[in-house]
Amino acid sequence: MNKLLAELIGTFTLVFLGCGSAVMATTNPDLGPGLVGISMAFGLALIGMAYGIGAVSGCHINPAVSLGAMLAGRMPQDEMLRYWGAQIIGATLGALAILLIMQGKLGGYEGGYGANGWGTGYLGEFNMMSALLFEIIATFLFVVVILGATGKGAASAIAGLGIGLTLIVIHIVGINITGVSVNPARSFGPALFSGGTALAQLWLFMLAPMIGGAASGILFRTGLLDADTPKTNVQVDASA
Numbered sequence: 001m002n003k004l005l006a007e008l009i010g011t012f013t014l015v016f017l018g019c020g021s022a023v024m025a026t027t028n029p030d031l032g033p034g035l036v037g038i039s040m041a042f043g044l045a046l047i048g049m050a051y052g053i054g055a056v057s058g059c060h061i062n063p064a065v066s067l068g069a070m071l072a073g074r075m076p077q078d079e080m081l082r083y084w085g086a087q088i089i090g091a092t093l094g095a096l097a098i099l100l101i102m103q104g105k106l107g108g109y110e111g112g113y114g115a116n117g118w119g120t121g122y123l124g125e126f127n128m129m130s131a132l133l134f135e136i137i138a139t140f141l142f143v144v145v146i147l148g149a150t151g152k153g154a155a156s157a158i159a160g161l162g163i164g165l166t167l168i169v170i171h172i173v174g175i176n177i178t179g180v181s182v183n184p185a186r187s188f189g190p191a192l193f194s195g196g197t198a199l200a201q202l203w204l205f206m207l208a209p210m211i212g213g214a215a216s217g218i219l220f221r222t223g224l225l226d227a228d229t230p231k232t233n234v235q236v237d238a239s240a
């Protein structure tokens with residue numbers, strides 16, 4: 001249960017701080033964090049959780065990461081399914097916390113809760129195919145970084161930093177395309193409370209990151225991205 005609690009808290013934190021920063025940006029554009037600030041909120045929240053719960057659960061806080069880890073042979077399927085449940089619950093609670101806070105805004109609040117989307121009226125107004133392609137590619141690259149940074153021979157002590165910085169860059173590139181999911185749980189919670197179009201478009205943000213994460217996991221399972229193992233020099237006794 002300690003692993004599941006860690007995943008719940010970690011995913012809660014990612015949604016509460018990351019999506020919370022996006023909500024703040026819409027309520028007051030002049031004082032809000034802006035695109036770079038939102039990107040940093042997601043990345044820094046992940047870095048913090050990587051060091052806070054990484055030793056407990058590995059800090060997946062993302063069903064696509066857990067799927068990639070399972071397909072790479074790093075966790076059993078039944079544990080992955082339990083991780084998914086904890087992640088979805090954590091993301092839902094994170095979005096609920098944002099909703100409850102925004103209900104206290106004087107004058108009321110009628111905006112969203114950091115939901116992902118595409119099409120007319122959503123940020124850069126990219127079409128569905130652009131959204132699908134971005135989410136698959138971005139999640140693939142993100143999970144490659146995660147599996148590589150936490151694999152054998154990697155500098156695991158600074159893995160969280162590299163992973164978080166990657167998430168920041170992905171957001172800088174992709175916020176205007178989809179708002180950036182690369183994480184089905186992160187998309188589920190805000191869409192649930194935003195409703196309408198956000199809920200109707202949720203399928204893409206549940207499917208595309210899973211495709212990207214699966215592709216990365218399969219790639220690592222093949223061993224094509226394994227670190228080279230230093231060869232041991234064998235000394236021959238000449239007197240034998």
